[in-house]
Amino acid sequence: MAPVEGLHAARSRGRNTRQLVHEALRSRIVSLELEPGTAISENDLAAELGVSRTPVRESLILLADEGLVDIYPQMGTFVSRIRERDVASAQFIREALERAALRDAVGRTTERDIADLKALLAAQEEADRRTDREGFFRLDEEFHARLMAVSGHGSAWPVVSQAKAQLDRARRLSLPLTAQMTRLVGQHREIVELLEAGDLDRADEALCSHLRLVFSDVEKIRARHPELFSDQDAPVRPRRETARRGGSRRET
Amino acid sequence: MAPVEGLHAARSRGRNTRQLVHEALRSRIVSLELEPGTAISENDLAAELGVSRTPVRESLILLADEGLVDIYPQMGTFVSRIRERDVASAQFIREALERAALRDAVGRTTERDIADLKALLAAQEEADRRTDREGFFRLDEEFHARLMAVSGHGSAWPVVSQAKAQLDRARRLSLPLTAQMTRLVGQHREIVELLEAGDLDRADEALCSHLRLVFSDVEKIRARHPELFSDQDAPVRPRRETARRGGSRRET
DNA sequence: GCCGCCATACTTGTATGGTAGTCGACCAGT
DNA sequence: ACTGGTCGACTACCATACAAGTATGGCGGC
Numbered sequence: 001m002a003p004v005e006g007l008h009a010a011r012s013r014g015r016n017t018r019q020l021v022h023e024a025l026r027s028r029i030v031s032l033e034l035e036p037g038t039a040i041s042e043n044d045l046a047a048e049l050g051v052s053r054t055p056v057r058e059s060l061i062l063l064a065d066e067g068l069v070d071i072y073p074q075m076g077t078f079v080s081r082i083r084e085r086d087v088a089s090a091q092f093i094r095e096a097l098e099r100a101a102l103r104d105a106v107g108r109t110t111e112r113d114i115a116d117l118k119a120l121l122a123a124q125e126e127a128d129r130r131t132d133r134e135g136f137f138r139l140d141e142e143f144h145a146r147l148m149a150v151s152g153h154g155s156a157w158p159v160v161s162q163a164k165a166q167l168d169r170a171r172r173l174s175l176p177l178t179a180q181m182t183r184l185v186g187q188h189r190e191i192v193e194l195l196e197a198g199d200l201d202r203a204d205e206a207l208c209s210h211l212r213l214v215f216s217d218v219e220k221i222r223a224r225h226p227e228l229f230s231d232q233d234a235p236v237r238p239r240r241e242t243a244r245r246g247g248s249r250r251e252t
Numbered sequence: 253m254a255p256v257e258g259l260h261a262a263r264s265r266g267r268n269t270r271q272l273v274h275e276a277l278r279s280r281i282v283s284l285e286l287e288p289g290t291a292i293s294e295n296d297l298a299a300e301l302g303v304s305r306t307p308v309r310e311s312l313i314l315l316a317d318e319g320l321v322d323i324y325p326q327m328g329t330f331v332s333r334i335r336e337r338d339v340a341s342a343q344f345i346r347e348a349l350e351r352a353a354l355r356d357a358v359g360r361t362t363e364r365d366i367a368d369l370k371a372l373l374a375a376q377e378e379a380d381r382r383t384d385r386e387g388f389f390r391l392d393e394e395f396h397a398r399l400m401a402v403s404g405h406g407s408a409w410p411v412v413s414q415a416k417a418q419l420d421r422a423r424r425l426s427l428p429l430t431a432q433m434t435r436l437v438g439q440h441r442e443i444v445e446l447l448e449a450g451d452l453d454r455a456d457e458a459l460c461s462h463l464r465l466v467f468s469d470v471e472k473i474r475a476r477h478p479e480l481f482s483d484q485d486a487p488v489r490p491r492r493e494t495a496r497r498g499g500s501r502r503e504t
Numbered sequence: 505g506c507c508g509c510c511a512t513a514c515t516t517g518t519a520t521g522g523t524a525g526t527c528g529a530c531c532a533g534t
Numbered sequence: 535a536c537t538g539g540t541c542g543a544c545t546a547c548c549a550t551a552c553a554a555g556t557a558t559g560g561c562g563g564c
Contacts, residue, residue, distance in 0.1 A: 016325065016547070018313070042516070052549040057516080058313055061270075065314060073268065074516055074555040089407040096352035097345065155341040159411060268517065294546070304519040309546080326525040326545055 017051055022059040024049075029068050029079055030168050031134075036081040036228045040069060066162055081230035082169055082222075090163040091215045095208065097160050098148065102191075102207050105151035106200045113150040117192045120146065124188060128181040136181055137168070143188055169228070171214050173221045183213065269303050274311040276301075281320050281331055282420050283386075288333040288480045292321060318414055333482035334421055334474075342415040343467045347460065349412050350400065354443075354459050357403035358452045365402040369444045372398065376440060380433040388433055389420070395440055421480075423466050425473045435465065 025045075028034045046056045060077055063069045067086055071077045080086075120143045127136040141164075145157050174180055187210040194203035222229050277297075280286045292312065298305045312329055315321045319338055323329045332338075372395045379388040393416075397409050426432060439462040446455035474481050 018547085039515095041514085043514090053516095054548055054550090058310060060516095061310055061314065062317060065317065071516075072556095074514095075557075076515055085407055089405070092352070092405050093349065093408050093411055096348045100344070100348035100352075153341070153344050155337055156345050159345055159415070163411070270517080293544085295544090298519095306518055306520090312546095323546075324526090325547070327527075328545055 017055040018058045021049060021051065021055050022062055025059055025063060026066075026068065026165070029063070030165050030172075032169055032172050032228075034079050036079050036169070036230075038079045040077045040079065042077070066165060068165060082166070082228055083230045086166045087170060087215070087218055090166040091211070093163040094160055094167065095211050097153075097156055098144065098211065099204055099207060101148045101151040101153045101156070102195070102204060103151075103200065104153065105147070106195060106198055106203060108152065109150050109195060113146075114192065114196050117143070117146060117150075117195075121185065121189050121192060124181075124185040128185055131181075133172075133175050133181075136175070137172070140184070147191070167214065170218050170221050173225055173228075174214050174217045177217065177220075184210070187213070269307040270310045273301060273303065273307050274314055277311055277315060278318075278320065278417070281315070282417050282424075284421055284424050284480075286331050288331050288421070288482075290331045292329045292331065294329070318417060320417060334418070334480055335482045335484070338418045339422060339467070339470060342418040343463070345415040346412050346419065347463050349405075349408055350396065350463065351456055351459055353400045353403040353405045353408070354447070354456055355403075355452065356405065357399070358447060358450055358455060360404065361402050361447060365398075366444065366448050369395065369398060369402075369447075373437065373441050373444060376433075376437040380437055383433075385424075385427050385433075388427070389424075392436070399443070419466065422470050422473050425477055425480075426466050426469045429469065429472075436462070439465070 025034075025040075034040070040060065042053050042057050042060065046053045049056065060069055060071065064071045064077075068080055069077055070080045120139060124136060124139045124143065127139055141161075144160070144164075145154070148154055148157050148160065187206060190206045191203055191210065194206055277286075277292075286292070294305045294309050294312065298308045301308065312321055312323065316323045316329075320332055321329055322332045372391060376388060376391045376395065379391055393413070396412070397406070400406055400409050400412065439458060442458045443455055443462065446458055
């Protein structure tokens with residue numbers, strides 16, 4: 001794991017260590033850099049990041065609240081596996097909130113809003129062309145956030161974002177599917193055009209099928225990467241890795 | 253503040269100190285026992301609860317994440333004032349999720365579900381008769397949770413519950429309004445009957461107007477208790493209480 | 505060889521110490 | 535009387551130490 005250069009330097013910019021660690025860890029989990037099932041030791045992580053256990057621990061508590069890690073007292077903390085139940089729940093939440101926002105957005109959008117959204121579309125097409133998955137993800141996030149913002153319900157985005165985190169780990173695996181990015185950006189464009197035209201019903205329908213595209217692929221993804229999923233609804237007790245004895249874990 | 257009897261005894265029942273402190277504080281904030289604007293000191297609270305600062309601090313971080321307290325580094329932690337923006341956001345979230353769930357519930361409800369809901373209605377009427385506001389609140393919470401559960405989206409309830417926390421502080425103040433509890437339970441009954449009849453559109457309409465009843469009263473409530481609200485969208489820096497010099501704060 | 509016990513090295517939970525920063529009251533100088 | 539500077543008390547943040555509990559590897563008895 002990278003030693004997080006400049007962590008202490010960034011602290012001067014208003015955010016404290018806890019928030020920095022939280023963001024860094026969250027990013028690594030959602031991006032699958034830390035795979036579901038991976039053990040996270042407060043001690044090791046603190047040593048790797050060059051901070052004490054306290055901010056690391058506090059970050060993990062927040063991540064546990066988001067459902068991204070499972071903490072088993074006196075046993076260990078593990079990146080949560082993708083749970084069928086959580087994915088379904090996140091899908092429901094996201095769908096309900098984004099669709100409700102869109103319904104309020106129609107008729108309230110300014111030309112400026114449309115222009116902004118179209119600029120994002122262009123950037124997405126560019127990312128697709130370059131097969132830049134990381135960039136595409138960032139732009140996708142921004143697109144949906146902006147879409148909610150134009151309805152005046154932008155302050156509800158963090159809730160969607162948190163639910164989305166559960167989905168994004170699966171989404172990350174679905175992007176290599178054939179022409180997935182192209183399909184997604186096409187749907188984005190359709191939504192914007194219908195929104196611009198003020199066609200509420202069809203815009204809603206387009207958004208709904210867009211949101212369900214990845215969800216419908218989850219089972220395929222699960223077949224490809226079963227080890228990242230959990231069969232149980234309740235978190236399952238993972239086994240600790242054995243025989244670390246030989247190698248040193250720290251690269252210091 | 254009460255010394256939280258039996259806190260350590262409860263620890264043996266699986267939950268750790270952090271969770272207990274978290275729940276206790278949350279309850280006190282939502283019930284307005286701790287009024288918006290009240291300063292919360294890690295040191296004092298830990299001493300009062302008879303635990304160390306660590307679990308208290310971790311609880312406060314979680315509460316800050318929920319928007320129930322505002323933490324100003326090196327200045328203090330304060331029960332957040334009710335913000336117009338947060339209330340509107342919570343209302344949007346709750347409305348979108350509960351209505352979406354209800355739409356999925358129609359046609360899927362069993363007789364058992366209807367019977368359970370009706371039992372809750374009876375209990376609510378009883379609480380109304382006795383003017384038992386605390387009991388009514390508990391039953392209201394349980395009713396809406398159950399309503400979401402019958403749709404199969406019960407796992408999304410925690411999100412609603414968290415949004416509701418922002419609303420509940422205002423709701424708490426609205427209950428003394430004339431016949432408020434009677435009106436609410438009447439609407440509950442209407443929803444259940446329309447759900448039982450399978451009338452999707454009217455059930456949705458009834459739920460929507462039910463959810464908006466309190467929201468529409470927020471401005472009245474604000475006029476009565478302006479000190480509990482914040483004019484700013486962003487959290488405002490509260491002033492520390494002055495001239496404590498004379499008396500000792502601890503009753504030990 | 506197989507099973508059960510035990511020591512040990514880990515884990516998270518909790519308690520406490522030390523630091524930097526902010527506020528508010530007090531006091532000197534105008 | 536009023537303003538500016540200083541000082542003290544308080545804050546949350548971070549680091550560290552201790553405690554309680556668990557899983558695992560090895561050993562002894564069978």
